Amino acid sequence: MTSVEDTREQAGNTPSERETVARRLLDSSETLSYDPAREVDWETALDTDHHGTSPEWSTLYGTAYWAELTEAQRRELTRQEAASVASTGIWFEMILQQMVLRDFYAKDPTDPAFQWALTEIADECRHSIMFARGAAKLRAPAYRPRRAVVELGRLFKTVATGEAAYAAILVAEEVLDVMQRDWMRDERVAPFVRTINNIHVVEESRHMKFAREETLERLRGVSRVRKQGIALVVSIAAYFIVTSMVSREVYANAGLDTRRAVREARANEHYKSMLRSSCAGLMEFLDSAGLLTAAATRVYKRANLI
Ligand SMILES: [Fe+2]
């Protein structure tokens, strides 16, 4: 990130700077992209000796309830939680694809950024299929955000303008990134889940680069008042994305008492601190972009991101 920004500062914000970044992303995508249909082991039966996420990332890890669970129950819980995160990922990737497609509607197709945007949409399309197959292999039902959140997402993807869209995309991608980096390296996690996370981490690092660039680009020259509004909208989007990641239905599907699990998960300081530490870099970026206003900070605090 620094090198590109440094260059931009030296050269002034010429369109060719943006082109350079987009071209680099296109090249990188040509060199290193995956076909999940071939790379992921879909054939081997699920081995229930494995977790779905690193146990430390479970919403119940560290609670009294967790201490009472057998190892097998803990593994079933993290497998359902992993499926829920993947399903919420699909929900968000569908929002994201539509926002990017809308943003580039009728723009110049010879612009590398245009071609990159379509490449990113194609990546997300493969990711969503991969997440769908992954959740099915984890023997999970369809996990979706609450109805009201689904409708808010529908509204957001229809009306969000570039600045808010790319910042929200960045938030979702960054939060997922830190978790998936942990899971892809963790030998306790099912091998096919690790492969899925690995593919996602590699391809998303380019998306995050683009989202950072676009966020800064679109915020240039935006008035202070408007920026305040954007910052708040982005934080609210982040709140709903993060609080929708693990569905409350995972507990029943893992054979647990939903009420008790939800209560203890909500009060779980360990989980909250995992979220906070994973968002440190993101918050630094939002701050540097002027999007960490007092109002937005309050929302991020409620979402345990700060
Ligand atoms: Fe993705």
Ligand SMILES: [Fe+2]
């Ligand atoms: Fe992405």
